[in-house]
Amino acid sequence: AQTVTQSQPEMSVQEAETVTLSCTYDTSESDYYLFWYKQPPSRQMILVIRQEAYKQQNATENRFSVNFQKAAKSFSLKISDSQLGDAAMYFCAYMNVEYGNKLVFGAGTILRVKS
Amino acid sequence: KAGVTQTPRYLIKTRGQQVTLSCSPISGHRSVSWYQQTPGQGLQFLFEYFSETQRNKGNFPGRFSGRQFSNSRSEMNVSTLELGDSALYLCASSLAGTGKNEKLFFGSGTQLSVL
Numbered sequence: 620a621q622t623v624t625q626s627q628p629e630m631s632v633q634e635a636e637t638v639t640l641s642c643t644y645d646t647s648e649s650d651y652y653l654f655w656y657k658q659p660p661s662r663q664m665i666l667v668i669r670q671e672a673y674k675q676q677n678a679t680e681n682r683f684s685v686n687f688q689k690a691a692k693s694f695s696l697k698i699s700d701s702q703l704g705d706a707a708m709y710f711c712a713y714m715n716v717e718y719g720n721k722l723v724f725g726a727g728t729i730l731r732v733k734s
Numbered sequence: 735k736a737g738v739t740q741t742p743r744y745l746i747k748t749r750g751q752q753v754t755l756s757c758s759p760i761s762g763h764r765s766v767s768w769y770q771q772t773p774g775q776g777l778q779f780l781f782e783y784f785s786e787t788q789r790n791k792g793n794f795p796g797r798f799s800g801r802q803f804s805n806s807r808s809e810m811n812v813s814t815l816e817l818g819d820s821a822l823y824l825c826a827s828s829l830a831g832t833g834k835n836e837k838l839f840f841g842s843g844t845q846l847s848v849l
Contacts, residue, residue: 656840662822664840710777720767720828720838721790724777 621646623713625725632701633733639686640696640728642711649673652714653687654722655696659707667709670694698730706732736761738827738841746847752813755844759806759827765789766808767838768800771822780823783808784830812846820848 622645632638644653655667670678670687677685682702686695698705711725739758747753759766767782767790779792783802800810806827812819822845826838 661842662824662845663842664824664826666837666839669837719784719789720765720782720826720836721779721792722767722769722777722826722838723779724769726776 621648621713621715621723623711623723623725625711625728627728628726629729629731631731631733632698632705634701634703636701637697637699638701638730640698640709640711640730642694642696642725644692644694644711644713646692646713646715648715648717650716652716653685653694654712654714655683655685655694656710656712656724657705657707658710658727664710668696701732703732703734706730738825738839740823740825740841740844742844743842744845744847746849747815748849749815749817751815752811753815753846755810755812755823755825755846757808757810757825757827757841759808759825760839763827763829763839764806765828765830766802766806767826767828768808768810769824769826770794771824771843772818772820777824780810815848817848819846821846 651672653670657665668680682699708727712722741756765784768780782790786802802808822843824843826840828836
């Protein structure tokens with residue numbers, strides 16, 4: 620079974636600084652997707668960024684970028700120029716293409732942004 | 735375009751009762767999946783429906799069931815409620831549920847409290 624591990628229960632960052640959230644996963648599959656979701660206090664899950672396993676290029680979305688290391692099964696999220704609105708719970712998630720929309724989530728990392 | 739709508743937002747039930755939660759996907763989306771979120775177990779996949787058929791199922795007891803209607807709206811039912819069923823139940827919709835090049839859009843969830 621696939622597993623996703625987020626080893627940082629909580630992280631803090633100063634406004635305008637950069638922070639990196641860690642994620643590792645375990646799978647024997649070769650075709651899969653990886654995601655970072657943000658869950659603010661409103662509880663709605665918001666997609667931050669997505670990475671296809673077959674793509675070597677790291678995905679970027681504005682201030683958000685990933686460092687995808689397929690051999691090491693590592694998928695970290697870098698948030699640049701942190702803003703107060705970035706404060707939330709961040710979940711790393713894995714999806715095997717064969718199983719449709721079944722996401723396997725990590726335990727989450729609480730990100731606090733200090734002004 | 736309206737987002738994923740879950741009703742009700744909050745629900746309080748007592749042990750032994752049953753409950754039905756509703757999820758209306760984004761217009762045109764045919765795949766609906768359900769997740770349970772608890773502080774202890776995190777986010778866990780319950781099941782996924784596509785074109786009125788259950789396509790994937792997580793490791794939950796038979797007390798948890800669901801269905802999908804011809805308009806893609808989905809309901810989730812939990813019978814004989816237990817205290818441990820207290821959780822945030824999230825649903826997500828996507829166009830075709832193939833996983834490939836698809837984005838999952840989540841609703842705001844239904845917070846179920848079992849007393």
